[in-house]
Amino acid sequence: MSKVGIKDIAARANVSTATVSYVLNGTRNVKPATKERVLRVIEELNFKPNAIAQSLKNRRTDTIGVIAEDVTVFNVPEIIDGINDYADRHDLHILLTNLRLDKRIGRGFDRVESYRKHMENAVAELQGKQVEGIVYIGVHPRDLTGMIDTHGKPIVYTYCYTQDDISIQYDDEQASYDAMAYLVKQGHSKIAIISGTMDSLPSRMRFNGFYKAVTEFSLPFNPDWIKMGDWETESGFRLAQELLSLPEPPTAILAMNDVMAAGVLRAASEAGVAVPGELSVIGFDNREFSGYLTPRMTTLELPLHEMGYRAMDSLMKAIRGEEVDRNQSPACKLILRDSVAPPPGD
Amino acid sequence: MSKVGIKDIAARANVSTATVSYVLNGTRNVKPATKERVLRVIEELNFKPNAIAQSLKNRRTDTIGVIAEDVTVFNVPEIIDGINDYADRHDLHILLTNLRLDKRIGRGFDRVESYRKHMENAVAELQGKQVEGIVYIGVHPRDLTGMIDTHGKPIVYTYCYTQDDISIQYDDEQASYDAMAYLVKQGHSKIAIISGTMDSLPSRMRFNGFYKAVTEFSLPFNPDWIKMGDWETESGFRLAQELLSLPEPPTAILAMNDVMAAGVLRAASEAGVAVPGELSVIGFDNREFSGYLTPRMTTLELPLHEMGYRAMDSLMKAIRGEEVDRNQSPACKLILRDSVAPPPGD
DNA sequence: AATATATATCTAAACGATTAAATTATTTTG
DNA sequence: CAAAATAATTTAATCGTTTAGATATATATT
Numbered sequence: 001m002s003k004v005g006i007k008d009i010a011a012r013a014n015v016s017t018a019t020v021s022y023v024l025n026g027t028r029n030v031k032p033a034t035k036e037r038v039l040r041v042i043e044e045l046n047f048k049p050n051a052i053a054q055s056l057k058n059r060r061t062d063t064i065g066v067i068a069e070d071v072t073v074f075n076v077p078e079i080i081d082g083i084n085d086y087a088d089r090h091d092l093h094i095l096l097t098n099l100r101l102d103k104r105i106g107r108g109f110d111r112v113e114s115y116r117k118h119m120e121n122a123v124a125e126l127q128g129k130q131v132e133g134i135v136y137i138g139v140h141p142r143d144l145t146g147m148i149d150t151h152g153k154p155i156v157y158t159y160c161y162t163q164d165d166i167s168i169q170y171d172d173e174q175a176s177y178d179a180m181a182y183l184v185k186q187g188h189s190k191i192a193i194i195s196g197t198m199d200s201l202p203s204r205m206r207f208n209g210f211y212k213a214v215t216e217f218s219l220p221f222n223p224d225w226i227k228m229g230d231w232e233t234e235s236g237f238r239l240a241q242e243l244l245s246l247p248e249p250p251t252a253i254l255a256m257n258d259v260m261a262a263g264v265l266r267a268a269s270e271a272g273v274a275v276p277g278e279l280s281v282i283g284f285d286n287r288e289f290s291g292y293l294t295p296r297m298t299t300l301e302l303p304l305h306e307m308g309y310r311a312m313d314s315l316m317k318a319i320r321g322e323e324v325d326r327n328q329s330p331a332c333k334l335i336l337r338d339s340v341a342p343p344p345g346d
Numbered sequence: 347m348s349k350v351g352i353k354d355i356a357a358r359a360n361v362s363t364a365t366v367s368y369v370l371n372g373t374r375n376v377k378p379a380t381k382e383r384v385l386r387v388i389e390e391l392n393f394k395p396n397a398i399a400q401s402l403k404n405r406r407t408d409t410i411g412v413i414a415e416d417v418t419v420f421n422v423p424e425i426i427d428g429i430n431d432y433a434d435r436h437d438l439h440i441l442l443t444n445l446r447l448d449k450r451i452g453r454g455f456d457r458v459e460s461y462r463k464h465m466e467n468a469v470a471e472l473q474g475k476q477v478e479g480i481v482y483i484g485v486h487p488r489d490l491t492g493m494i495d496t497h498g499k500p501i502v503y504t505y506c507y508t509q510d511d512i513s514i515q516y517d518d519e520q521a522s523y524d525a526m527a528y529l530v531k532q533g534h535s536k537i538a539i540i541s542g543t544m545d546s547l548p549s550r551m552r553f554n555g556f557y558k559a560v561t562e563f564s565l566p567f568n569p570d571w572i573k574m575g576d577w578e579t580e581s582g583f584r585l586a587q588e589l590l591s592l593p594e595p596p597t598a599i600l601a602m603n604d605v606m607a608a609g610v611l612r613a614a615s616e617a618g619v620a621v622p623g624e625l626s627v628i629g630f631d632n633r634e635f636s637g638y639l640t641p642r643m644t645t646l647e648l649p650l651h652e653m654g655y656r657a658m659d660s661l662m663k664a665i666r667g668e669e670v671d672r673n674q675s676p677a678c679k680l681i682l683r684d685s686v687a688p689p690p691g692d
Numbered sequence: 693a694a695t696a697t698a699t700a701t702c703t704a705a706a707c708g709a710t711t712a713a714a715t716t717a718t719t720t721t722g
Numbered sequence: 723c724a725a726a727a728t729a730a731t732t733t734a735a736t737c738g739t740t741t742a743g744a745t746a747t748a749t750a751t752t
Contacts, residue, residue: 005708016732021710028711031730046497051474052401053708056737061398066442071423071430074634081418084444093475096412096442098430128397129439151392233638262638269640288420289635292579292608294615351738362702367740374741377700399738402707 004045013041024049055130063093064315065126067119069101069138074287075304079137079158082308090316095131097122101138115140116148123150133315135308136160154318158311161201161327166318168311168328172205173212175300175332176254179282180213182334183252187342188280189217192225192250194239194260206256206284225250229260236263244271244279251279251343258283258290258299265293265339276341286335295338303330350391359387370395401476409439410661411472413465415447415484420633421650425483425504428654436662441477443468447484461486462494469496479661481654482506500664504657507547507673512664514657514674518551519558521646521678522600525628526559528680529598533688534626535563538571538596540585540606552602552630571596575606582609590617590625597625597689604629604636604645611639611685622687632681641684649676 006024010017015034022028023038030038041047055061066083068076080096087094099118126134133154141148141160148155157167176193183191193210196203214221224246229235236255240263243250255261261283268275275281275295283290283299290297310328317324352370356363361380368374369384376384387393401407412429414422426442433440445464472480479500487494487503494501503513522539529537539556542549560567570592575581582601586609589596601607607629614621621627621641629636629645636643656674663670 003708006710007708017709018711018733019731022731025710028731029729034730048470048474050402050476050708052398052407052476053737054710055398056396056402056708056739057710059737063441070427072427077417077423080442081416081444081446081449084417084442084446088444088446093471094442094444095409096426096430096440098427098434098440100427100430100434103427124394125439128394130396130398259638266640287635289633289638292605292635292639294612349738352740353738363739364703364741365701368701371740374701375699380700396738399707400740402709402738403740405707 003050004047005050006047008045009038009041009047012045013038061093061130061132062091063095063129063131064312065095065097065122065129065131065134067097067099067122067126067134067136067138069099069140070103071096071098073102075159075285075302076137078304079308079311082305082310083135083312084308085305086309086312090312092312095126095129097126099138101140119148123148123153127151127153133319135311135315137308141165154315156311156315156318158307166314166324166326168307168314168330169202170302170307170332171329172202172332173209174329175284176206176209176256177213178209178332178334179254179284179300180210180217183254183280183282183340184213184217184219186252186280186340188252189219190222190225190248190250190343191219191252191254192227192243194227194229194236194243194253194255194264196229196231196256196260198228203256210254222248222250224248229256231257231259233259233263233266236260237267238263240264240267241271244268244273249279252281252340253279254282254284256284258285258287258297261297261299262289262293265295265297276339278344280340280343282334282340291337293339297339298337299335300332301335302332306330349396350393351396352393354391355384355387355393358391359384407439407476407478408437409441409475409477410658411441411443411468411475411477411480413443413445413468413472413480413482413484415445415486416449417442417444419448421505421631421648422483424650425654425657428651428656429481429658430654431651432655432658436658438658441472441475443472445484447486465494469494469499473497473499479665481657481661483654487511500661502657502661502664504653512660512670512672514653514660514676515548516648516653516678517675518548518678519555520675521630522552522555522602523559524555524678524680525600525630525646526556526563529600529626529628529686530559530563530565532598532626532686534598535565536568536571536594536596536689537565537598537600538573538589540573540575540582540589540599540601540610542575542577542602542606544574549602556600568594568596570594575602577603577605579605579609579612582606583613584609586610586613587617590614590619595625598627598686599625600628600630602630604631604633604643607643607645607685608635608639611641611643622685624690626686626689628680628686637683639685643685644683645681646678647681648678652676 006017006020009020022030023035136157137159139160161169227239253264264281268279273279283297286299286301290299314324352363352366355366368376369381482503483505485506487506507515573585599610610627614625619625629643632645632647636645660670
């Protein structure tokens, strides 16, 4: 089953390889009869042009490299789906590199060198494969801007902010502001927040959104209502307990992710505080489980598909040398479910 | 910034391209001094060999194609992670095709033709790109075996059973048998099952495992304890209500996925039936949320990473023409949490 | 020192397509 | 109907590597 090539077609159809190429690409006129004959032979031998050879000659691979820190992180597949959606519509191929960072080097920046090594290696491999550009999906680069040298190959970062490169990240600040505005509209004013770790930029930006709403709506600002969590469900549980046992407890809690919000729900349940009757809760991420919780949880949905899609769009523009909007921030969407109601006695 | 090639290196190092190639690949002896010189120039110009050209000459791309029906389906990323793990260790690249079937053609087989078209198209593209083999991730092929002609290109199916091809799917029957054995060991004998839709092969196999345990452990067989669900949480909720209001209710329920099991938990909670005190529940899939439910749910973890890894291993064997175990079934693992206890009064 | 042997390097032909430029076939035109 | 114009096809170089086989250079052997 030695592969059939353009030469075989040419021979069997009694034409030159050039002619075959012309019928394949329609780059020149070829007599209908000849075309017919060539096409028939192509069909007969089930000929598919060798894209590798084409790429070599055309110096275009129509392939873009995607580097993901870890594809098993909950929001990554949806971003990849967006990337794929774009790729599909534009006849592009995706060469996927999964750094598997979490599995390899643990969390945090204690192994920056290791991260850099893996990253540089991944970029080099993709360069070798002649990808036309790279989409990066992950959180690390935001604190390490300039660390990665792609040697002029266009790259778009997504799911993180960068200063000097093109990046697409949803609007954290606006999102938490929107959540706050919704709570205020429901009549709340005593609103607590449970943040993620403050070394995280999204955490700080979400806090900005919270604070912006506090000032803009002239809400009472009580330091006891500001709690710092660590993204894990236990911290949501524990901090909610603290909030609920305050002399003046809040009537609503905004948690910076659904995982912590789930902890809040459990704390409320154990304390006999009805959600949403006595306490409203809003999460962040619209994780699948948030719809299975009791009550079904109101939360912020991230525009993941759009991020992937836009990342590709920006990348292709950059490749073509067009001007690109460097820091796009598609909006999150508040998903209204059953964990928010007006405050008691409202 | 015109790409630097082996010719540039050769010129600048005063050697022929052949010599450069030899130092690059170590395929022939080259004088240490020359080698040194060439290497320095390579470093200087940051030369990376063009893998496309190499592939053309060597007739090897070291690339395998992965076709996923939908990367956003919960268990797919973990399989991809396994594939990637293998690829990493063996210096292979992954060309990812996401059919996005669910998004495009809806569920079910009402659009078989459309599925086939997409699939054939995907295979053709990958053929063109000269992948050395294909891993398929999805459920569709099992009922359509033989429908896809890869023209001799090795393919391994995963996450589904096939008859005529190499496939890797976890052992559904053994898994539900294991869950049953565990319940029996805890002292249960009145065990109900909530299945998925019965047009699904995994559903039927899980039922086989259940039934095998019933006979092997001589459990009472009560037709009322056999319920057919539709994989969705509402059906778990509703069927659990029916089970709990039976004159002789079961002391344990095995649900064929975590989503339905979550519904069972909710039904128990609403009916004031304590889990695990009065009712034990086991789910299937070890979805992330199953750890956030109250009580944390005992469930079966699927060997997804291993499936991906093994799929690659089998594929590479097939590519090399070695003998391959055609239908591997790695085992699921029972994750013990808090939703199972001995039956009341035991 | 002349020859044989081993080592290092180079020349040039691939790999499978595309595409200018050249050639050949066909049609138009006066 | 021959010349000119146009259309169809072919020739051969090219993309950036690898690699037989040829050649040059160094080392060993007598």
